Amino acid sequence: MSEKRTLIDLSPREAVAAREIALRYGNKPDALLEILHDLQEQVGFIPEGTLPVLAKALNLSRAEVHGVVTFYHDFRRQPAGRHVIKVCRAEACQSMGGNHLVAMIERYLEVKLGQTTADGAITVEAVYCLGNCALSPAIMVDDRLVGRVDAAKFEKIVAECKA
């Protein structure tokens, strides 16, 4: 985990990225979510120091940008592991043993949901529904959906992530 960043230690690369992405959306404030998504894809997270840069570009207050970043589950304020595994905790997956799957994953990776493995390979997170409810339990590995997850499948996925 990196410590909290400030404007002063913001790398110019991140500020430039934020400015460029905002410009790509015409500096329109209604595109803020799109801009944050793109920024996170490029940088890996939303660095604290990019908030004033975005606020200035979109003619918003820093508080407004902060409010949006903190409201939505997707935006992370710290870097994640190299891979992100989202585990569905919603009802359809529960009906197929989703809660047992979560417990198994937590034991296997020795982390709780929301944490990153010690080697920095995997961040595991809770998600509420991936739309794969007929093939539960489901997880998402980065952008790849996986259905009918069991111990064997999960072990294989972890091995791929750690490779």
Add this chain to the structure above:
Amino acid sequence: MIKVYVPRDSAARSVGADEVASAIARLPGVQVVRNGSRGLLWLEPMVEVETAQGRIAYGPVTAADIASLSASGFLSGAAHALRLGNIEDHPYLKNQERLTFARCGITDPVSVADYVAHDGFEGLRKALGLSGAAAVAEVTESGLRGRGGAGFPTGIKWKTVHDAVADQKYICCNADEGDSGTFADRMVMEGDPLMLIEGMTIAGIAVGATRGYVYIRSEYPDAIATMKEAIDAAQTAGWLGANLQSSGKSFHLEVRRGAGAYICGEETAMLESLEGRRGMVRPKPPIPALAGLFGKPTVINNVLSFAAIPYILAKGGAAYKNYGMGRSRGTLPFQLAGNIKQGGLVEKAFGVTLRQLVEDFGGGTFTGRPLHAIQVGGPLGSYIPSSQLDLPMDYEAFAAAGAMVGHGGLVVFDDSVDMAAQARFAMEFCAVESCGKCTPCRIGSTRGVEVIDKIVAGQNREANLELLSDLCQTMTDGSLCAMGGLTPMPVMSAVKHFPEDFDKPAQMAAE
């Protein structure tokens, strides 16, 4: 070249469709088409081979099966343990009434030529020749009600926007399909996205809106990519953008990504999010039809509502209205999910019973244990006990039974479920996903978790059950939107139908 279809639907991909597709593509003389899913999801990846006898299906196929399939001659539709026969004759499909999903799984989702060859854009073509008011009247005639869950008559909503005077109006599609047990929106966007584009464009022409947004949840990366691809294809073919098919009318459509907030499926929170803000619910009035996106008159409909529109315009409102029962007209694509043997998409006219859906189509539970409860209509829907399986799927019949049809998702549970834990989860989910604007939802959900914990622990059980019921009433009456307003539905239905699960000490004593 032999055409072989392997779905690109993300459910099919989640069980290995990509690997299957690349293994088949390596066979000589084969052209692989990535279609949408037919919705027989327990058979995915389902491969279809085009033969003189129709499309012969095999499934569920893994990449490891390709060698044996190939050896037995599946490319000419030959026998194999995985052979399902002509897919059109499969009872799961044959017994459905597919109006909205008529094309899904048959065509290449992003091919405009394929779409047009399968009756695509007929509705829009018709709408371009009609006045806005006439197009709205056709929708009103169909009896279509909002498929997102609320069931508000679509025609009335459209008329309000049509009659409003403004320099700009908008069409917004709510594709923030966050309800557990639902995936029909995703299947439309991944399997027949041009139908959604057509439906939204018709809405634009009918009410006089030139701009539209599809708000898709970020948990659906495939749907986002496919929608964008389809929008580009429609634009290139002149079915979207300026001067549609030289009619002088224009409609511009854009995809916007959500960011993992369930509440943004609530229409006013979605508007806030589309405007780049926190997804905080807006009080109504004003209704979005009069003051919606950027304060302008806005049609907000669910994916399935827009997806029903092309059929209604092409075949007429009366044809759609012929299906259904009571005031629930037309069909609903039901989604069989959770602990079910044959999960998937079943489009049926309203009036079909829960039993027909989960037993005849679904084949009972996946685990083979007795069916105990079905949650219908997402995380805010009631738990229905196995004794009420003969309830017909109808907005009014469900409301009378203290339940809701919602978006048509059915999550099946077997008898290993602990209903007190499910009730607790409903409150917990509400606490996680509440936007925080109103107190009953923000605070009530947390208090709800605590009270349920006390009940389960046997502390002052009677008094705390009374308190839970009172809290639920407050949430129902006092919440700004359906999030806090409907969370009591799963909670109180669990208490009502499964009281034994809330009386652990007594249960333990009895055992």
